[in-house]
Amino acid sequence: MAIINYAQKVINFKVVYYGPGVAGKTANLQHIHKSLPDVSKGNMISLAAGDDRTLFFDFLPVSATTVRGFTAKFQLYTVPGQVYYNMTRKLVLRGVDGLVFVADSQWDRLRDNVESFRNLEENLREYNYNLDDMPYVMQYNKRDLPNVAPLEYMEFMLNRRARQVPYFEAVAVSGDGVFDTLNTVSRMVLVGEFGQEKGEHRESA
Amino acid sequence: MVIHESDAEKINTVLTTFLGESGASEALLIDRSGQLLSMTGANRALDTVSISALAAGAFSSTGALAQLLGETEFTVLFHQGNKESMHVSTVDDQAILLAIFGERTTVGMVRLFAKEASAAVGQILAEARNKPKTKGELSTPLTADESRTSFGEKTR
Numbered sequence: 375m376a377i378i379n380y381a382q383k384v385i386n387f388k389v390v391y392y393g394p395g396v397a398g399k400t401a402n403l404q405h406i407h408k409s410l411p412d413v414s415k416g417n418m419i420s421l422a423a424g425d426d427r428t429l430f431f432d433f434l435p436v437s438a439t440t441v442r443g444f445t446a447k448f449q450l451y452t453v454p455g456q457v458y459y460n461m462t463r464k465l466v467l468r469g470v471d472g473l474v475f476v477a478d479s480q481w482d483r484l485r486d487n488v489e490s491f492r493n494l495e496e497n498l499r500e501y502n503y504n505l506d507d508m509p510y511v512m513q514y515n516k517r518d519l520p521n522v523a524p525l526e527y528m529e530f531m532l533n534r535r536a537r538q539v540p541y542f543e544a545v546a547v548s549g550d551g552v553f554d555t556l557n558t559v560s561r562m563v564l565v566g567e568f569g570q571e572k573g574e575h576r577e578s579a
Numbered sequence: 580m581v582i583h584e585s586d587a588e589k590i591n592t593v594l595t596t597f598l599g600e601s602g603a604s605e606a607l608l609i610d611r612s613g614q615l616l617s618m619t620g621a622n623r624a625l626d627t628v629s630i631s632a633l634a635a636g637a638f639s640s641t642g643a644l645a646q647l648l649g650e651t652e653f654t655v656l657f658h659q660g661n662k663e664s665m666h667v668s669t670v671d672d673q674a675i676l677l678a679i680f681g682e683r684t685t686v687g688m689v690r691l692f693a694k695e696a697s698a699a700v701g702q703i704l705a706e707a708r709n710k711p712k713t714k715g716e717l718s719t720p721l722t723a724d725e726s727r728t729s730f731g732e733k734t735r
Binding site: 375376377378379380381382385386388406409410414416417419421430431433435436438439441442443444446449451461462465466468469470552553556557560561564565568569570571572 | 580581582583584586587588610611612613614616626628629632633636639640643715716717719720721722723725726727728729730731732
């Protein structure tokens with residue numbers, strides 16, 4: 375839920391990186407944290423288990439732009455991908471304004487991607503949110519690995535709702551596609567909240 | 580949600596009174612999604628953004644624990660430190676109140692006055708949510724340039 379604070383001249387949004395375990399959600403945030411200048415980022419918090427898997431969430435606040443005198447701040451969260459952490463995953467979705475679905479492009483992870491996407495739809499429903507109204511993008515990660523499914527196949531498996539959303543190829547550990555993903559979802563979140571002038575295209579990369 | 584300057588002033592007044600009565604050093608009003616709505620208190624460098632995200636996470640996780648026991652929620656969460664402690668309590672179904680306090684007061688005092696403060700703040704928030712969502716200078720659609728963000732562009 376966007377929070378517009380007139381006293382502080384700040385607009386706060388929450389963007390959640392969702393997807394199956396070890397798909398690269400945390401790697402996205404780590405790259406963003408590493409690359410942004412101090413002035414546009416806060417501390418990154420990782421609540422991880424001993425094996426580096428996210429236990430509850432990662433959190434990174436970033437700010438990018440000023441909209442009519444208001445600083446637009448985006449709070450980036452990841453969820454734990456493992457199936458058995460669904461309760462904590464659901465908690466992180468509370469008040470979400472935009473989503474990045476990070477899919478693992480490897481053939482043997484395709485089923486996990488589809489399951490995770492269904493799980494996302496279910497968890498959103500519990501908050502009465504709906505993907506049809508939610509700004510979100512797809513990120514097909516790990517494109518540098520040898521055993522990846524073709525893009526068309528990833529699209530066919532995951533981006534087949536009535537509204538097709540922008541997608542990005544990525545290699546999150548080296549940063550490829552990470553900022554294209556972030557800039558697009560943040561633009562979609564802004565347009566989703568405030569609208570965009572007619573005649574201008576929406577959801578552009 | 581829109582917090583106008585008048586709402587922010589009212590909230591600040593309630594939180595300031597709360598700090599005076601309870602002896603707590605800081606009070607943070609936090610949306611349950613993890614975002615800081617308002618903060619009052621000692622002027623020291625606290626990472627309030629991280630505190631808000633973590634406190635909301637801890638409180639929501641405590642709520643899930645409560646449900647596993649058949650409770651609707653645990654309304655208070657208390658962390659005791661050597662010198663500083665933290666008291667988090669329910670304001671309403673969308674917000675929580677976090678108080679940081681040291682050795683000059685007790686958890687009992689904080690709990691007592693947090694209850695009163697929560698009721699007062701809850702009323703202000705309810706009124707704010709019920710107001711028409713006028714956004715002033717943000718009420719007209721954005722241009723393509725205005726909605727453009729440029730994360731990472733200078734560093735690539």
